[in-house]
Amino acid sequence: MFEKALVGDRKYWGLIIALLAIVGIGFIIYLWQLKVGLKITGMSRDVSWGFYIAQFTYLVGIAASAVMVVLPYYLHDYKAFGRITVLGEFLAVAAVTMCGLFIIVDLGKPMRLANIALHPTLNSVMFWDMIVLNMYLLLNITIGWAVLEAERNEAPPPKWVKPLIYLSIPWAPCIHIVTAFLYSGIPGRGFWLTAIMAPRFLSSAFASGPALLILLALLIRKFSKFDPGREQIQTLAKIVTYCIIINVLFFLFEVFTVFYSQIPEHMHHFEYLFFGIEGYGKLVPWMWISFIGMTIAGISLAIPRIRRNETTLAIGCALVIVTTWIDKGLGLITGGFVPNPFDRITEYWPTVPETLIALGVWAVGFLILSILYKIAVSVKEEIMT
Amino acid sequence: MDINRREFLKIAGASTAIGLLGGWKAVELLAPGDVEAKYLQNPKVLTAKRWAMVVDMKKMNQETAKNCIEACHRIHNVPDIGDSKREIKWIWLEPFENAFPGQHQEHLAEQLTGQSFIVMCNHCDNPPCVRVCPTKATWKREDGIIMMDQHRCIGCRFCMAACPFGSRSFNWMDPRPFIKKRSPDYPTREKGVVEKCNFCAERLAKGQMPACVEASNGALIFGDMGDPGSEPRKILHTHYTLTRKTHLGTNPQVYYLV
Numbered sequence: 001m002f003e004k005a006l007v008g009d010r011k012y013w014g015l016i017i018a019l020l021a022i023v024g025i026g027f028i029i030y031l032w033q034l035k036v037g038l039k040i041t042g043m044s045r046d047v048s049w050g051f052y053i054a055q056f057t058y059l060v061g062i063a064a065s066a067v068m069v070v071l072p073y074y075l076h077d078y079k080a081f082g083r084i085t086v087l088g089e090f091l092a093v094a095a096v097t098m099c100g101l102f103i104i105v106d107l108g109k110p111m112r113l114a115n116i117a118l119h120p121t122l123n124s125v126m127f128w129d130m131i132v133l134n135m136y137l138l139l140n141i142t143i144g145w146a147v148l149e150a151e152r153n154e155a156p157p158p159k160w161v162k163p164l165i166y167l168s169i170p171w172a173p174c175i176h177i178v179t180a181f182l183y184s185g186i187p188g189r190g191f192w193l194t195a196i197m198a199p200r201f202l203s204s205a206f207a208s209g210p211a212l213l214i215l216l217a218l219l220i221r222k223f224s225k226f227d228p229g230r231e232q233i234q235t236l237a238k239i240v241t242y243c244i245i246i247n248v249l250f251f252l253f254e255v256f257t258v259f260y261s262q263i264p265e266h267m268h269h270f271e272y273l274f275f276g277i278e279g280y281g282k283l284v285p286w287m288w289i290s291f292i293g294m295t296i297a298g299i300s301l302a303i304p305r306i307r308r309n310e311t312t313l314a315i316g317c318a319l320v321i322v323t324t325w326i327d328k329g330l331g332l333i334t335g336g337f338v339p340n341p342f343d344r345i346t347e348y349w350p351t352v353p354e355t356l357i358a359l360g361v362w363a364v365g366f367l368i369l370s371i372l373y374k375i376a377v378s379v380k381e382e383i384m385t
Numbered sequence: 386m387d388i389n390r391r392e393f394l395k396i397a398g399a400s401t402a403i404g405l406l407g408g409w410k411a412v413e414l415l416a417p418g419d420v421e422a423k424y425l426q427n428p429k430v431l432t433a434k435r436w437a438m439v440v441d442m443k444k445m446n447q448e449t450a451k452n453c454i455e456a457c458h459r460i461h462n463v464p465d466i467g468d469s470k471r472e473i474k475w476i477w478l479e480p481f482e483n484a485f486p487g488q489h490q491e492h493l494a495e496q497l498t499g500q501s502f503i504v505m506c507n508h509c510d511n512p513p514c515v516r517v518c519p520t521k522a523t524w525k526r527e528d529g530i531i532m533m534d535q536h537r538c539i540g541c542r543f544c545m546a547a548c549p550f551g552s553r554s555f556n557w558m559d560p561r562p563f564i565k566k567r568s569p570d571y572p573t574r575e576k577g578v579v580e581k582c583n584f585c586a587e588r589l590a591k592g593q594m595p596a597c598v599e600a601s602n603g604a605l606i607f608g609d610m611g612d613p614g615s616e617p618r619k620i621l622h623t624h625y626t627l628t629r630k631t632h633l634g635t636n637p638q639v640y641y642l643v
Contacts, residue, residue, distance in 0.1 A: 037576035038540075039557040044470035048545040048555060108540015108555065108577025115520040115539050126519035126543055187513050187633040188549020264487060341551040342479055343486035346470065 001149055004378035005371045011223070012374060019367040026360010029353045030105060038108060041354040046346035047337040049106070051329075051358050056102035058208075058328040059365070060133070060179045061201060063095035065209020066140060067172030068239050074165055080231045083380075086151075087220075087228065088213060089144035090372035092172075096137040098365035105357055125181045132175045139168040144372075152379045176201045183336065191269035191336040194257075200250045201328075207243035208324040210236045211317035218314055220373065226380040230310075237313055241301040244320050248294050272345065273335045280345045283334060286326050293323035429592030434611025435510075435529040436584055437638040438595075439620050440503055444604035450478055450503050453597035453605065457582070460596045462573045464563030473554040475582040476505040476597055485629060497643065503605075505597075506531060506552040506582040507629060507637030514544035514553065523579075529610075529638060530584045540577040549630050550637070553581045610638065 008016075033040050043050040069088035072078035104110050121127050143164050150157040177198045183189070184197035214236050217228035258266045271277055273287045297319040306312045334348045350358070388396075457463070457476045466472045478501040482489040485502075508531050515525050522537040523544055545553045559576045567573065571587060574580055584607075585595035593599070598607040608615040617640070620626070626640040 037556065037558040039471060043557070045472060045545075045554055046470070046551070048542045103541075106541070108542070108579075109538065109575075110540075112520075112537070112539045115522070115537055119520045119537070121519050121521050123516050124519040124543070125517065126541065130519070182543075183546075186517070186547050187635065188630065189546065336546075341486075341549055342483040344483060 001145070001152065001375055001379065004375045008374060012370075015370055016367065019363045019370065022363035023360050023367060026357050026363065029356050030360065033105070033353065033357060034110070038106075040351060042349050042351045043354075044346055044348065046340040046344070047334060047348035049333050049337070050348055051350040051354055052102045052106035054329045054333040055358055055361070056099050056106070057179060057201075057332060058325055059095045059098045059102070060176050061205030061324070061328065062209045062212060063092045063099065063133075063136065064172045064176040064202070064205045065213070066092035067169055068206055068210050068236070069213070070165065070172075071169050072235070075169065078235075080229060080235065084213070084217065084228050084232050086144050086148050086376050087216065087373070089140045089147075090376060091209070091213060091216070091369065092140040093137060093144065093372060094365045094369035096133055096140070096175075097368055098361055099133055100137075101361045101364060102358075105361060125178060125185060129175075129178045129182060132171065132178050136168070136171055136175050139164055139171060143168060144376075148376055148379055151383065154383070173202055176205050183332075188341055189336045190263070190265035190267075193266075194254055196250055196254050200247065200254070203243050203247035203250055204324045204328060207240050207247055207320050210243070211240045211320040214240065214317045215314060215321070216369075216373070218310065220377055224377045224381060225384065226377045233310065233313070234308065237301065237307050237317075240317060240320055241298065241307060244294055244324075245298040245302065247324070248291075248298050251291070251294075268339050268343070269335050272338050273331055277339065277345055280338075280347050282347050282349055283331055287331050290323045290326035290331065293319050294327070297323065427591055431589045431592055431594075433528050433609035433615075435609060435638070436508065436589075437529070437608065437610035437617050437640065438584075438598070439606040439617045439626065439640045439642055441604050441606060441620075441642045442500070442502070443642070444602065445503060446604075447478075447501065449600075449602055449604050450501065452600040453503060454478070456596040456600040459566070460568050460585075460588075461571045462560075462564050462568050464560035465565065466558075466560070466563050471557040473556065473560060473580065475554075475580070476503060478502065479504050485627065487630070487632075488627070502641065503597075504550070504552075504629070505639060506584075507550055507635070507639045508582075508584055510636035510638060511634060513547040513549065513635060517543045517547040519543065526586070530586050531581075532583060532586060533580055535572075535574050535578045535580065538578040540579065542579060544579055549633050549635065553579050555579050 029040075041050060041052075066088035069081045069085050073081035073085050104113060107113065116127060116130050143161055146161045147157045150161075180198035180201040183192035184194060186192055214233055217233055217236075221227045255270065258270055268277065272280070273283050274291075275281065276284050297316050300306045301313070301316045301320075306316065338347065339345050454476050458465075458474070461475060463473055463475055481493070481497045481500050481502055484504050508529055510529065512523075512525055512531050514523050515531060518524075519541060520537050520539055522534045522539070523531060524534075525531055540555070542555055545555060556574055556576045556578055561573050564573060585593070585597075588595060595605075595607055598605045606617050606620060608617040610618055610621075612618060620642060621640060624642055626642050628637040628640055631637070
């Protein structure tokens, strides 16, 4: 099936070359980082995780959302989603690959990565995260590929795939729950120390992932002969709508507990993010855009007329993607570290090299996504003719 | 099958070598450890059930604190990066309200407000850093010291996120150019690993007290919390002491006598 990725029109190759160029730039700067150390990033003794770990966290959410197309199809026999399960699974493959790469570029000693497997540490959440993410990657590429191949041969998928599919359904939320546990089990960081962290991760994941899937489906319809389908897009849109509304609510629940209890260790982080402390407030406009944007997206997508119109739906989905990205990809990690354990403010902002390395990783993901989607779409077109 | 003398010797030699290797392995299997060199402890080694430190704030003045910090950082090759964002420190000073956030109140005893407290790794009895480390590069010894293996650390910095005391530093760059005079007593580090105070485990092994304790003129009292007759234990018994962020349940083993 892979040969489908090797033939394409000018647009396809243009995209591939553009992505490869971004990957190349990121890779060269990564080599520099490897040589001189993580000092080329904006991270510090106080904000010791930054853009890389934030992207990792956001992308785990995108990956987990594949279950939103797989679950209705296999557990509820919702036939319409049969057309697009492979799109969800391949999106997960690209996203989890990026997650792994973001962890690697963040490590001070990446050449020692294997130590996680050589010295398995059951009490470390990171160990479990490594297990669940790798397994999830394996599940999705295997299932996606096998089902697509069966579809191409116009035969039912092989029997051994079924148990894997059923395993992948609970596995998807697990990757995001375990990722939330990285943060929510740490005693000294009031911003993260909340049981609603995992539910918030899930709600924002199941909003942002399907929103991205909708945009990708619209693009596929525009640039290929394969139509993922109006009904499919509309069902996904309902999932996005409910999940983004739930996400806003979860956030407000946290805000209530934090500010009504008035416990400083929990309040200071929110004050820093949304109002700034002692004149430090780099993230203030971002956080408000994120919160207001999410609320607007939730309310407007709940209006049937807006949701059913694919143009306004696309705008709504883009808003969901951007606002959830600000929430997790910018605010979540920095917000946990500021103020620091000494109640002091050290701000963080990614540097240019750090951003370019991150862009390189994103480009790797989109490269994988483009290739896998090219294969999937070509197979679907082949079946149609 | 014909073989000449030369070939015979070759084969014989090779099989003897293999036999010897196998024999060695068998000895190791049957009596593990016995054939290797025995690890001998320095007879002067200082041991304890639970190492702990008391900081006597009445005796700890700026001058003494400076000496403690200088002694520690010199002996352990702690680089002087000169940039507060990327700095590395094992032991340093913090005003009361920063060392004890949340314990600060408006009408706090005058001598506490703004007073500098010497802070370091608390060698917690229930250490979150050890709990989160994915490679066991940081671990708790039986005598309570929280150790760091800079050869195993992958630089993920999960321990830095987990430490509620900001005790850990990461080498954002090669630290060696920033070490003024290299001390032969402790290895230097590479870029990309985490480090922190180790209660001078390497000195205790040689029968010496921690460097900061030695330089403190009696302001730092170091001893075995597991021994009811030990100096720090007696102080805790008769005086009220503070530990940092007690409510988090990490059970810090650096106590402050105010």
